[in-house]
Each structure stands twice: as C-alpha cells, then as structure tokens.
Amino acid sequence: MSNKTDSNVYTVLFAIGMVVVVGALLAFVASSLRPKIDENKRIEKQQNILYAMGVNENDESSAVFVADNVVGEEFKKYITKQLVITEGTNAVEDEQAYLIDIKKEQSNAKEGIERRLPLFVGEKDGNTFYVAPIRGKGLWDAVWAYVAMDNNMVVQGAYFDHKGETAGLGANIKERFFMDDFIGEHLKDASGNFAGIAISKSNGDPLNEEKTDNEVDAIAGATITGDGVAAMIKSELKLYVPYFKTLNN
Amino acid sequence: MGLLSKKDAKLILDPLADDNPITIQVLGICSALAITAQLKASIVMTISVIFVLGLGNVVISLIRNIIPSKIRIIVQLTVVAALVIIVDQVLKAFSYQLSKELGAFIGLIITNCIIMGRFEAFALGNGPWKSFLDGVGNALGYGIILIIVGFFRELLGSGTLLGFKVLGDPIAKTGLYATGYENNGFMLLAPMALIVVGIIIWVQRSRNKALIEDH
Numbered sequence: 001m002s003n004k005t006d007s008n009v010y011t012v013l014f015a016i017g018m019v020v021v022v023g024a025l026l027a028f029v030a031s032s033l034r035p036k037i038d039e040n041k042r043i044e045k046q047q048n049i050l051y052a053m054g055v056n057e058n059d060e061s062s063a064v065f066v067a068d069n070v071v072g073e074e075f076k077k078y079i080t081k082q083l084v085i086t087e088g089t090n091a092v093e094d095e096q097a098y099l100i101d102i103k104k105e106q107s108n109a110k111e112g113i114e115r116r117l118p119l120f121v122g123e124k125d126g127n128t129f130y131v132a133p134i135r136g137k138g139l140w141d142a143v144w145a146y147v148a149m150d151n152n153m154v155v156q157g158a159y160f161d162h163k164g165e166t167a168g169l170g171a172n173i174k175e176r177f178f179m180d181d182f183i184g185e186h187l188k189d190a191s192g193n194f195a196g197i198a199i200s201k202s203n204g205d206p207l208n209e210e211k212t213d214n215e216v217d218a219i220a221g222a223t224i225t226g227d228g229v230a231a232m233i234k235s236e237l238k239l240y241v242p243y244f245k246t247l248n249n
Numbered sequence: 250m251g252l253l254s255k256k257d258a259k260l261i262l263d264p265l266a267d268d269n270p271i272t273i274q275v276l277g278i279c280s281a282l283a284i285t286a287q288l289k290a291s292i293v294m295t296i297s298v299i300f301v302l303g304l305g306n307v308v309i310s311l312i313r314n315i316i317p318s319k320i321r322i323i324v325q326l327t328v329v330a331a332l333v334i335i336v337d338q339v340l341k342a343f344s345y346q347l348s349k350e351l352g353a354f355i356g357l358i359i360t361n362c363i364i365m366g367r368f369e370a371f372a373l374g375n376g377p378w379k380s381f382l383d384g385v386g387n388a389l390g391y392g393i394i395l396i397i398v399g400f401f402r403e404l405l406g407s408g409t410l411l412g413f414k415v416l417g418d419p420i421a422k423t424g425l426y427a428t429g430y431e432n433n434g435f436m437l438l439a440p441m442a443l444i445v446v447g448i449i450i451w452v453q454r455s456r457n458k459a460l461i462e463d464h
Contacts, residue, residue: 005315006319014316014324015317015320018324019327025331026331026334029335029338030338033338033341037345040341040342040345061414062412166283166286167284167286167287168286168290168402168403169286169437207420220434220437221434
C-alpha cells in the first residue's frame with residue numbers, strides 16, 4: 001500500500017465516498033424494483049388465501065398455487081366478501097381487506113389501538129369458507145398462515161409459511177404432509193369451547209385420522225416451530241370466536 | 250482448457266480438491282452445518298456463493314490499489330453486503346418464488362468467511378481476471394462439499410432427494426421401508442453435518458497423504 005492511501009484524510013474521504021456510492025446504488029435498485037416487488041406480494045397473498053380454501057393446482061404431493069396471471073380474476077370469482085371485524089362481532093365489508101398488514105395490527109393492539117381482523121368469505125362448490133390470516137413466531141423468525149374454516153370452526157384447509165425456519169426441519173410447515181393434516185381438524189373441543197390445534201409429538205396418530213382431538217402430528221426436529229404454530233393458532237384464531245358465534249345464531 | 254492458461258486453470262481446479270476451502274482451509278463450516286439438511290438448499294447456496302464471490306473478488310481486485318489499508322475489512326464487508334442486497338432485491342422482483350425459498354440463505358452469505366477470506370488473501374493482491382477465477386473456483390470447491398453433505402443428510406435423514414421419495418414412502422411402508430428400514434432423524438441435526446464433513450476430510454487425506462498436516 002502506498003503512503004497516499006494511509007493518510008487519515010484519504011481514509012475518511014474514501015469511507016464517505018464509498019457510503020455515498022453504495023447507498024445511492026442500493027437506494028436506486030430498491031426504489032426501481034419496489035412496484036414489482038409489491039405486485040408480487042399482492043399476488044402471493046391472494047394465492048395463499050385461495051390455496052387455503054382449496055382453489056389451487058395441487059398435484060399428488062406438492063403444493064401448487066393458481067398461476068400468477070389468473071390469480072386476480074380467480075380471487076374476484078371465489079372470494080365473495082372481504083370483511084374487517086372490530087369489537088369482536090362488528091363486521092364491515094372492505095374491498096381492501098387483503099391489504100391489511102397483520103404485523104402492524106398486532107403491534108397496534110399492543111399499544112391499545114383496536115385491532116382490525118380481516119376475514120375473507122369464499123364460495124366454492126356450494127360451500128362457504130371463512131379464511132383468516134394469522135401471524136406468530138417460529139424458532140428464528142415470523143411464521144404465518146391462512147386458515148380456511150366452515151361456520152363451526154372446523155378447518156377446511158390451511159396454508160403455512162415462514163420467514164426463516166430451518167430448511168428440512170421447521171421449514172417443512174409449508175409442505176403438504178404437514179398442511180394437509182389440518183384439513184377437517186376441529187378448532188373447538190367436544191363441549192364446543194375454542195381449544196385451538198396443538199402440534200403433538202405423542203398423539204400416536206401419524207396419519208391424523210382422529211379429527212376431533214384438537215391435535216396434529218408434529219414434525220421431527222422442529223419442536224419450537226411446531227409450538228409456535230400451535231400458539232399462533234390458539235391466540236390468533238381465538239379472536240375470531242365471537243364473530244363465528246354470531247354466524248350460528 | 251484451451252481458454253485458460255495452466256496457471257489460470259489451477260486457480261479454478263485447486264480449490265475443488267487439494268486446496269478445498271472447507272476440508273483443507275477449514276472455512277465456511279458454519280453454513281455447511283446450517284443449510285445442508287436438504288440437497289436443494291445446498292445447490293441454491295452454491296449458486297449464490299459462486300455469484301457473490303466471483304463478482305465480489307472482481308470488484309475488490311479493481312479497487313485494490315485505492316482501498317485505504319486501515320479500513321479494508323470494512324470496505325470488503327460493504328462490498329459483500331451491497332452485492333447480497335442487490336441479489337436479494339432482484340430475485341424478489343423477478344423470481345419471487347425462488348427468492349422466498351432462498352430468503353434466509355441469501356443473508357447468510359454475508360457472514361460466509363470464505364468470501365472475506367478470498368478478498369483478503371487473493372483479490373487484494375491480484376488482477377480482476379485471476380481474482381474472478383479464484384472466486385469461482387473457491388465457491389465451487391465450497392459447493393461440492395455442501396452438495397455431498399446435503400446428499401447424504403437428505404437421503405439418510407428424510408429418505409428423499411430434492412424432495413423426491415427415492416427410498417419409498419415411510420408412512421405407507423413401501424419400497425425400502427417395507428423391509429423395516431427407518432430414516433435416521435439424527436442426520437437432520439447439525440452435529441451430523443460435522444461428522445459427514447469429518448468423514449470427507451478423512452477420506453480425502455487418506456487418499457492423498459501429502460495433505461496430512463504435520464504436528
């Protein structure tokens with residue numbers, strides 16, 4: 001290294017120059033790609049909601065969404081109402097409900113601001129589905145899900161996803177063998193109280209034939225992710241219980 | 250190897266075996282543990298590291314004469330971080346599904362010590378073309394080990410390869426499972442990655458005694 005690059009003035013100037021150049025470059029990349037990324041997120045959200053209510057292109061073993069280019073139309077076709085629920089039972093229709101950021105609502109609730117609960121009502125083959133978006137914590141980072149229920153809070157389908165769970169272990173919550181276990185599973189116990197669905201390591205029911213036990217089989221090596229999923233289902237879907245009660249009156 | 254001189258070819262080929270970053274230089278072990286439970290994740294990580302290390306080596310090599318030596322590590326870190334963020338953003342915009350699957354790994358690249366190691370040991374003292382070859386070579390050498398470890402961990406731990414059930418269905422008891430075979434769940438845990446890497450190191454050194462270090 002020459003003497004020139006060793007001087008303090010040069011070092012400081014270089015650092016400032018580098019920050020400006022790199023900062024400008026990243027800001028440019030981020031802002032020019034922003035619209036495209038937002039569009040991708042909207043498509044994904046609509047695909048997830050449709051997936052949970054059974055509108056998907058699943059083959060034998062893998063989870064496949066409806067194609068990106070038709071998801072907008074399919075969403076309009078199957079989702080008949082988008083509701084925003086406040087004060088437990090007060091449901092208002094809102095075309096933009098799918099844009100509600102669950103994470104933001106959760107932190108609002110912590111600060112005492114009333115939480116808005118989005119709920120998507122879909123019709124398929126004469127059945128009505130109520131799809132709730134929920135969010136919780138896994139081992140490393142956030143986990144979230146879209147759960148489709150009937151009016152008795154029996155799960156009709158679910159889509160799970162995560163930000164950074166371990167590949168091959170916790171990340172398997174988005175695999176069919178895990179998600180499909182939830183289909184038909186009851187969220188209420190035998191006496192009709194909300195119980196949630198536990199992720200159990202000891203239920204002795206790997207094929208999940210018992211649908212009323214409020215349990216599904218856990219993933220080996222993913223205890224904390226599984227506990228996080230169970231806690232999310234319990235605390236988040238519980239918020240919808242008052243609304244579901246009004247449906248059956 | 251008509252395109253490359255003998256010396257240049259050595260830059261690519263040496264890290265594949267006799268100067269492998271994982272088994273000989275013992276760098277990048279952390280990510281070799283973290284992401285090799287599945288073969289697919291290993292392959293994806295390999296491709297990402299080839300890109301970041303190849304390009305990063307070129308960038309560092311181009312500015313090697315104007316980097317103040319006092320803050321060279323910070324400059325290197327900034328270059329890796331910027332490249333990784335660009336890769337992440339471009340993937341999010343143009344290949345959203347892929348970017349979701351890579352999510353955690355892309356960020357992990359920043360902390361991969363092979364990258365800083367090659368910047369410091371090679372790119373700071375060599376021209377861009379040589380640095381590029383060195384970067385690609387080392388990333389490939391890293392990737393080979395990742396893929397070997399990923400192959401065995403997924404096969405023995407989950408009975409699948411790239412998600413396909415190659416050994417039969419463990420729940421319906423078909424294929425190999427009909428004979429009483431069981432997946433070894435231990436293979437999915439991080440310690441087994443270390444043991445598999447250890448076995449590779451053992452095999453490699455017993456085939457080539459020159460690699461055994463003196464004590």
